[in-house]
Amino acid sequence: MRLIVCFLSLLTVFGPGKCGNILVWYNEGSHWINLKIVLETLVDRGHNVTVLVPDASLFMKAKDSDRFVYQPFNVSMDEQEMRDFIDEFLHFSVYEMDQLNLLQIFDVVLSDPIYACSDIVAEELGIPLVYTFRFSLAHAAERMCGQIPAPPSYVPGAMSKLTDKMSFTERVFNMLFYLSQDALAIIAWKKFDNYYSEYLGRPTSFCEMMSKADIWLIRTYWDFEFPRPFLPNFKYIGGLHCTPAKPLPKDMEEFVQSSGDDGIVVFTLGSLIDKMPKETSNRIASALAQIPQKVLWRYGGEKPDTLGENTRIYKWIPQNDLLGHPKTRAFITHGGTNGIYEAIFHGVPMVGIPLFGDQPDNLAHMKAKGVAVVMDNLKTMRPQELVDGLNAIINDSSYKENAMHLSRIHHDRPMKPLDESVFWIEFVVRNKGAQHLRVEAHNLTWYQYHCLDVFAFLFTILTVVLYVFFKMCKFFIMRCCFRSKRKSKKE
């Protein structure tokens, strides 16, 4: 039956293919939320999906779904030491993976390289590796391990909060950011290097193992990213989790409709920030009370004293459905990538209140693209700033126009991001890898890559030629002078 589903589903979109066994590496949080959607589609298309999940996982719960095979493994998270964590992982890959292997032969390992060691498992099983990745600090892993070129003059390092248009000072900062992050990454990876070399019994490195990935699925696109060079095995599939809006619950729809022409504002600071100090929530509520729009605020804390008539607090909101509602005028967001992509999908301008991690950088992108006003931070934000920000993005039509432009770019691509992700995972299964997309740079040393040996050689040649030339000139000049002197002496 599964084979028939597979055959039919492959025929419908991409033509005949083969159904594969896909091993998914442990990952967490928003990484998992995003990846799960790809996995659901792969199961719909008849593939077998096995997910490695540690007992201590927060997000990967076997009970969530019975569509994947969950392969649990023990990990002593009390000690919380990376080495132990890797030990467990490697122990699993050496001793327990064999048992899995007897059950079924896997065709591909799918992982987020933020969660290390999937590369070593792919190597052990002798199968291809597909990464799904958001970014590393200053793109250090993409540049040093993935060999993606990134001129520091116009490619801002991830987390730098810079854009592709940099002043001289910003370019100096970006260069120093690249250099310092590269140095830190090399130091941080040293631990892994030793471990990997020890385990494989030959000198290798974290970066070398990572470089073997067949495909890097990058969870952004040119709606979010500034255009930059990339490589044939980097596929930009940002926003794959976005879907058209579904109808709202009845009471929520009534509240939304009551906003009239002013429309609504959707407000959430993400799943991790559910509560905040009373003083902060009061400041925010007093700001929200000043705008003519109705506000839907996802908040788990105590009701603020200053809460206006126009604002309703919800423990949970259907964020995507609200952002896709025709009455929605603005989105107040902490700037997580998933939420930003839902706003882009539906063309909603944003007020950003960045909290931590990649959020300030994400919002710097949105600000540069003219779709967001960004607050400094939650702690110091004055109510008037929030009011001004909201009024700006709602009343200055350029924000809405830019948001609609980003939305058009987002939707108007040759293939939907979810289909493209599935295509490349299945490509790797069908063709046993995608090594024809992997650049030869991986086999060069750093001085070969940058042609330093070539420059040294050409410089040496040039020096020798110039030296011989000047020596010869000197010789001939001396000879001429000598002759003319002898001549004049004789005379």
Place this chain on the structure above:
Amino acid sequence: MRLIVCFLSLLTVFGPGKCGNILVWYNEGSHWINLKIVLETLVDRGHNVTVLVPDASLFMKAKDSDRFVYQPFNVSMDEQEMRDFIDEFLHFSVYEMDQLNLLQIFDVVLSDPIYACSDIVAEELGIPLVYTFRFSLAHAAERMCGQIPAPPSYVPGAMSKLTDKMSFTERVFNMLFYLSQDALAIIAWKKFDNYYSEYLGRPTSFCEMMSKADIWLIRTYWDFEFPRPFLPNFKYIGGLHCTPAKPLPKDMEEFVQSSGDDGIVVFTLGSLIDKMPKETSNRIASALAQIPQKVLWRYGGEKPDTLGENTRIYKWIPQNDLLGHPKTRAFITHGGTNGIYEAIFHGVPMVGIPLFGDQPDNLAHMKAKGVAVVMDNLKTMRPQELVDGLNAIINDSSYKENAMHLSRIHHDRPMKPLDESVFWIEFVVRNKGAQHLRVEAHNLTWYQYHCLDVFAFLFTILTVVLYVFFKMCKFFIMRCCFRSKRKSKKE
């Protein structure tokens, strides 16, 4: 009616869109053969296509098809001077384009930048520009005007006959090839720079104008190219002209079937080489007579004396249909890109006899990918070499396996190359450009791009810091010494 066709056709593949007026710049030879297929599809989808064609064009004949509007212009090809040619073009764009403009507003200019000045017309009309391009020498235009990065350590310059796996000597050669071609290109473009600046009344350059292109449709793909860095507005659409084989004419099919299990060899040196010296054709015929396969040879010259029973000469052959025939074992080709792509499409190994232009380089790619044996040249090739080459690619199964692998890569992509070309042309029409895919590098000077100003600044800072540090060290050491000396003197 046309509007209905447009609406329906856009709905079927990409969803609703808008039909555009597409202005196609003059081009010639295989460029035109390839582009015409895209234009046919655009007309099928309801767009208006207007082709600028000089009276003297060899390939672009208005009588060929009445599906496009042909807009002829006079050009004095007797004088055959580039300046005159450009003069005519610019005269046309200034004085006659206005008349066209009155008739209908264009949405996009489509051109091969090998045929200059389309950029200036796009600028004058204030509309986007889409390039269809094969390559420039050592990728000088793509690198310097398109800002595509190309590390000389693993990206062989176009026409260098190198691969991505280079020895030290080859890397030195590649570097010198890049440097020399860049210098030559800059000199060659100087003429255009002056002309463009004069015409536009502001300092500009050929390269600057070229850099404004919204999309570069590159007529290759990773089946043919070695993987390399590229940019979001570079789309690799190689092989868009290839189609499944149609049935052969009856007598040809009978001859092909008579080959039995040995199969057939297809032989053509392209449309430009129709005849050759008797001695050469005799040499080739005597070689072909020695193989067990039947040979179909496209040749317009006199019948060679040594022609074997197994070889038939044709004034014209349906090349693509023959390459797609199940009996076909090998393709003897001069190595034109269009022919190579038909062989890749159908998975046929090749014997290459390169003649001129990009053919030696194209065949070097095919040799590196393990699908071709390449002769030195037609003039010196001994019959035994050709026999050995044919026997190798027919009897050593690795050639066929590699050819089938390339064929799989060619077919197994998210979107067919013709559809992808049409998609991006229509994207530019729908969105009035694709500037969001254009890197900020275009707005940097060369020293900013390479961070030379940043390095100079950091180097200066470092020097000053070190200088001050050593001066201070010296001062303190001196002071210490002086004190201890004074002390010892006192004692």
